[in-house]
Amino acid sequence: MTKLNVLTIAQAREKLRAGEITSVELTEACLKAADDAKTLNAVVHATPEIALEQAKAADARLAAGDAPDLCGIPLGIKDLFCTKGVASQAASGILEGFKPEYESTVTSQLFDAGAVMIGKLNMDEFAMGSSNETSVYGNVINPWRRDNDETALTPGGSSGGSASAVAADLCLAATGTDTGGSIRQPAAFVGITGLKPTYGRVSRWGIVAFASSLDQAGPMTKSVRDCAIMLGAMAGHDPKDSTSADLAVPDFEAMLTGDIKGQTIGIPKEYRMDGMPEEIEALWAEGRAMLEDAGATIVDISLPHTKYALPAYYVVAPAEASSNLARYDGVRYGHRAKLSHGDGITEMYEKTRAEGFGDEVKRRIMIGTYVLSAGFYDAYYNRARRVRALIKKDFEDAFEAGVDAILTPATPSAAFELGQEFDDPVQMYLNDVFTVTVNLAGLPGIAVPAGLDKQGLPLGLQLIGKPWEEGALMNVAQAIEDRAGFVSKPSKWW
Amino acid sequence: MSIDTETARRVAKLARIKVEDADLPALAQDFNRILGFVEQLNEVDVEGVEPMTSVTPMRLKRRVDEVTDGGQQDKVLSNAPDAREGFFAVPKVVE
Numbered sequence: 022m023t024k025l026n027v028l029t030i031a032q033a034r035e036k037l038r039a040g041e042i043t044s045v046e047l048t049e050a051c052l053k054a055a056d057d058a059k060t061l062n063a064v065v066h067a068t069p070e071i072a073l074e075q076a077k078a079a080d081a082r083l084a085a086g087d088a089p090d091l092c093g094i095p096l097g098i099k100d101l102f103c104t105k106g107v108a109s110q111a112a113s114g115i116l117e118g119f120k121p122e123y124e125s126t127v128t129s130q131l132f133d134a135g136a137v138m139i140g141k142l143n144m145d146e147f148a149m150g151s152s153n154e155t156s157v158y159g160n161v162i163n164p165w166r167r168d169n170d171e172t173a174l175t176p177g178g179s180s181g182g183s184a185s186a187v188a189a190d191l192c193l194a195a196t197g198t199d200t201g202g203s204i205r206q207p208a209a210f211v212g213i214t215g216l217k218p219t220y221g222r223v224s225r226w227g228i229v230a231f232a233s234s235l236d237q238a239g240p241m242t243k244s245v246r247d248c249a250i251m252l253g254a255m256a257g258h259d260p261k262d263s264t265s266a267d268l269a270v271p272d273f274e275a276m277l278t279g280d281i282k283g284q285t286i287g288i289p290k291e292y293r294m295d296g297m298p299e300e301i302e303a304l305w306a307e308g309r310a311m312l313e314d315a316g317a318t319i320v321d322i323s324l325p326h327t328k329y330a331l332p333a334y335y336v337v338a339p340a341e342a343s344s345n346l347a348r349y350d351g352v353r354y355g356h357r358a359k360l361s362h363g364d365g366i367t368e369m370y371e372k373t374r375a376e377g378f379g380d381e382v383k384r385r386i387m388i389g390t391y392v393l394s395a396g397f398y399d400a401y402y403n404r405a406r407r408v409r410a411l412i413k414k415d416f417e418d419a420f421e422a423g424v425d426a427i428l429t430p431a432t433p434s435a436a437f438e439l440g441q442e443f444d445d446p447v448q449m450y451l452n453d454v455f456t457v458t459v460n461l462a463g464l465p466g467i468a469v470p471a472g473l474d475k476q477g478l479p480l481g482l483q484l485i486g487k488p489w490e491e492g493a494l495m496n497v498a499q500a501i502e503d504r505a506g507f508v509s510k511p512s513k514w515w
Numbered sequence: 516m517s518i519d520t521e522t523a524r525r526v527a528k529l530a531r532i533k534v535e536d537a538d539l540p541a542l543a544q545d546f547n548r549i550l551g552f553v554e555q556l557n558e559v560d561v562e563g564v565e566p567m568t569s570v571t572p573m574r575l576k577r578r579v580d581e582v583t584d585g586g587q588q589d590k591v592l593s594n595a596p597d598a599r600e601g602f603f604a605v606p607k608v609v610e
Contacts, residue, residue, distance in 0.1 A: 122590040220570040234570055263575050332553045343530065350531075352603050357596035366608050371533035383532055387542070388549055390530040391518075401553065406566035408559050413567065446545055447552045463570035488571060 115377025125227025153181025
């Protein structure tokens with residue numbers, strides 16, 4: 022019998038409902054796998070007691086015939102989500118010891134649907150990073166290695182723990198969040214599927230805020246179908262998040278017919294970057310051929326302001342972060358610095374924040390402070406917001422012209438080595454070049470694994486859809502998944 | 516435009532993050548690299564373009580103005596580094 026932890030949500034759901042396995046057995050398999058995978062550093066706060074309690078409750082629901090899709094399914098939860106009574110630190114030293122008295126809307130919806138939490142997952146501090154190297158818990162290791170090479174690779178970031186945990190089968194799926202590519206880039210780096218929903222589809226309440234106009238939570242799973250199942254449980258209107266949309270949540274899974282005949286897929290010429298590896302270019306061409314094979318019409322399109330997305334992002338996101346992270350002042354929760362005699366409240370703030378935040382977070386808070394400061398607000402922040410409006414309009418024009426979805430590479434490279442020293446912070450930012458436009462425009466985007474590079478590392482394609490049409494978008498992703506036949510798994514070395 | 520050490524010091528102060536003098540030059544250099552990257556935005560013609568305020572056009576929901584939550588002083592204070600007699604405690608603010 023295959024190990025239970027390698028199952029997809031859809032497979033496990035069937036076995037659970039048929040009574041072939043119990044949630045307790047499934048959960049124990051995941052907890053064991055997680056325990057054996059400490060080297061990966063993906064799970065940072067294991068919650069076996071909670072998991073087993075939830076699993077028992079799920080088994081009772083299954084026995085009673087009251088079993089929603091996620092009933093009894095073990096999930097990993099990114100450390101950015103507040104989980105009641107369980108450490109929720111956003112991988113930051115400043116939230117050391119913080120145990121929320123409340124449950125985020127997403128996790129409470131997942132738990133109401135019967136999901137089981139195996140633990141909290143590692144990430145970049147406050148979701149700021151693309152390699153999971155800014156975490157107070159230390160780096161996450163990608164379960165994938167290059168052929169005949171033991172170099173430790175990044176799982177990407179910021180949802181690196183989620184990516185690594187799902188790829189290594191420590192849980193059946195995980196929650197992620199995506200502000201500039203933090204679900205899609207790590208998903209691509211570990212060969213799994215990751216969806217960033219339309220802004221407003223999933224409640225942000227109880228998720229530690231980074232950049233509120235860009236943040237969106239989404240599923241990271243082993244298949245497109247699992248993405249559809251999990252999004253259904255995460256999505257929906259929440260009165261506690263004023264930006265959450267009051268729209269009905271469709272049955273996403275029912276929309277996965279794999280039939281995309283007659284749809285029009287756009288290929289944006291601006292995503293063909295100078296110096297892009299040939300393998301990425303080749304994968305993109307293969308994706309195009311797969312969609313043609315599925316009966317879609319492929320058209321070349323232009324999104325003229327693409328080039329300005331990253332610079333606009335690196336104004337808007339730090340600006341919002343500097344405001345959101347002002348709350349970490351050593352008064353209400355988390356770390357407070359030891360004060361010297363005579364220190365007043367200003368010294369308390371300054372020392373607390375200097376000790377609690379890591380370098381990248383400090384850098385972004387200060388950049389944000391600068392671009393919002395008197396005399397620079399118009400030149401930086403307002404200009405970036407104007408450019409953002411143009412980026413959004415590029416997409417609107419493409420959709421207006423009849424494009425149903427847009428195909429691009431997910432990342433400009435495969436997973437890279439951990440521990441590379443970049444003397445220029447901008448070099449790390451370039452990881453998000455293909456994903457960040459989607460956040461600025463508030464659109465849904467999905468990364469699907471589509472192949473391996475010549476060193477045996479997974480590569481992903483990205484599809485971008487119309488607002489609120491995650492179902493149609495996942496259906497296009499399904500057409501890719503069906504044709505790519507990506508079944509590779511990292512060979513277990515940990 | 517270039518950020519000097521003095522500007523870096525001022526920004527750190529505004530952000531309420533203590534930065535040692537010795538670290539200011541490196542910080543200023545980081546700012547210059549990031550802001551240098553952002554300078555590209557000046558190439559874009561934004562004449563007549565309204566700054567984006569909301570991601571999706573939506574009217575904020577309204578609700579009756581009434582108390583819907585509260586009475587949880589213990590929970591509110593449970594994570595405080597220093598809480599006394601039902602209050603958050605901080606160093607003396609006013610002389």
